[in-house]
Amino acid sequence: MPAIWILCIVLGVAVVGYGLGRSRAMASAGGDARHLHSLPAYYGYNAALSVLVPALGLLVVWLILQPMVIQNAVSGAIPSTEYADTGALNLIMSDVRRVAEGLDMAVAQGAMSAEQAASLDGAGDLRDTLAGVGVALGSEVEGYVLNAAQDYRSLNATGTLIRTVLVILLAIAGLGFAVMRTNKDFRARNVVEKVVLALLIFAASIAILTTIGIVLSLVFNTLEFFKLYPWTDFFFGLTWAPSFGGGSELGIIPLFWGTFYISIIALAVAVPIGLFAAIYLSEYASAPVRSFAKPMLEVLAGIPTIVYGLFALLTVGPALVSVFGPDGTGWMGGSRAVMTAGLVMGIMLIPFVSSLSDDIINSVPQAMRDGSLGLGATKSETIKQVVLPAALPGIVGAILLAASRAIGETMIVVLGAGAAARLSMNPFEAMTTVTAKIVSQLTGDADFASPEALVAFALGMTLFVITLGLNVFALWIVRKYREQYE
Missing domain, CATH: 1.10.3720.10 (MetI-like)
Known part of the structure; x- marks a missing residue:
């Protein structure tokens, strides 16, 4: 399931959670808001945040880590005899991703079935198939590239399925936890304000963490450069x-x-x-x-x-x-x-x-x-x-x-x-x-x-x-x- 659909589902669960949290709090107070510790809206906000924060947090982390994990897994399966250095491996992985996307597009448009895309054992008809769905390949597709693309598709589909299930289950679990502990004595305002404060601190930290990441990337690659080229020639060279x-x-x-x-x-x-x-x-x-x-x-x-x-x-x-x-x-x-x-x-x-x-x-x-x-x-x-x-x-x-x-x-x-x-x-x-x-x-x-x-x-x-x-x-x-x- 695409990430945007997962986001819509989580938002829908959060909206339901807001209504359930607010109504449960009012019911525990006998319909009189004066008996509640916090305003009724805070109980709804608590339920909505209990859904949104863990579910969206998992979704963001998964979207960041899944491509990295799949990239490492697939690149490790490519024979080392097929590339000379990291740059050549990156070019091969670009072809792998292009072929995998082409196979997904071919399946989506009905040019081939999912079983056919997974069982291809040769690259002979691959160029014509992908060209028919608008994917152009610059050179002949080697057999190991096709195999790696099939593995890439399989791992990506499995990871997407697991992501969808876990995120939705976590959203429902957050909703259930929030509704279960909602009663007239629950300090919903304190909890909501602490969560909002944590979110504000996280937002303020993004700029600092981004700056640190930029500086570290520059430092590490600069050190690699000076291992290959003399720093004296770099700083004092006139050409x-x-x-x-x-x-x-x-x-x-x-x-x-x-x-x-x-x-x-x-x-x-x-x-x-x-x-x-x-x-x-x-x-x-x-x-x-x-x-x-x-x-x-x-x-x-x-x-x-x-x-x-x-x-x-x-x-x-x-x-x-x-x-x-x-x-x-x-x-x-x-x-x-x-x-x-x-x-x-x-x-x-x-x-x-x-x-x-x-x-x-x-x-x-x-x-x-x-x-x-x-x-x-x-x-x-x-x-x-x-x-x-x-x-x-x-x-x-x-x-x-x-x-x-x-x-x-x-x-x-x-x-x-x-x-x-x-x-x-x-x-x-x-x-x-x-x-x-x-x-x-x-x-x-x-x-x-x-x-x-x-x-x-x-x-x-x-x-x-x-x-x-x-x-x-x-x-x-x-x-x-x-x-x-x-």
Whole structure:
């Protein structure tokens, strides 16, 4: 049974549980809610949570673990002589899953019976059968792949059946347990509040656990990379020339130079324009102008980055070439350059700076403005000497957010700056960034055990550490100025 159907059944049992729990509590109190320890709704909530929490918890855990268990079981049955390394085994398992899904589709559409799909002993007619239900195979299916696909189908069907039975039984058991202990003296409110508190703690922990998981995955794969490639060459190398045939030079300095060069240009565009726009909207603009201008400015934040990338490639780049290209100053040889990506990225970052800075400036107490004006300062002097210093910690935070957004941008760089890893001061030359190279190194059928693929994790880990350092430095600045104005 599909997981969505199981979810609907569990929800239905929970709804029934709510009604049973509430009605049983009222019956035990003789129909008078004043004799109950808790409000009648809490008894219903207790029954519903007794159904939902264990059943859905088991369902989620099962959905996570079942594919892993089946993958290990089926891959262990594939002859070791058929693959040379882990990458080749993963490719075989992809074929196994594709064939298994094709067999399921063929059975569902009536192209073959379940018995025929389970008893196929050769791959001769398999291609035509699967092609008839819209599943294309790139090569001939080996016999061991077909056998593994049949085992995959069998294990998956068995696991799905057991999952369905256990989840529904657990939901019914939770309902029975909740209804049995429901009476007028049962402290349903306390139980419900403890369960809700546990769910809130779990929800709050997801972000922390996700961060820990991301960091650990980066750390482990980075260590694997440094086992295969010298860390000194990685951190101090001046050449980026990966070659999956061997002999790669994987120096990170050219990538970081391109990353920070493009980010600096973007911030040089976004920070002044965004900050001036925030000052105007918060201090000078009338209410009608502000109600129109701020939403229009924030529309920029909703534009997909791929659109910005196309704008850089098709509009900004050719415009810069017409001015700085061969017919102009001769500095720019093509439309893809650091300046192209930096200008467009700066436009993208304007709403991040302006919107956040506007909110921070508006949060400065009006009494500070009134006091400055009362002492004889002009409006511009009040903004410059009172409002902006008081709002500086928040403005620094807005700039930091924009900087982090710039460092992590990919599509604008790919389309606007090119893919050349070089060290150059010329902003009209093509360069690339760390994030763009992470994408390129993980694209394709590369062997993940090779340094050319593992280097993506080393790049990500290094970028994470540098960004964390920038955040700590910015936090120090924020605290220093906050102490001055509190």
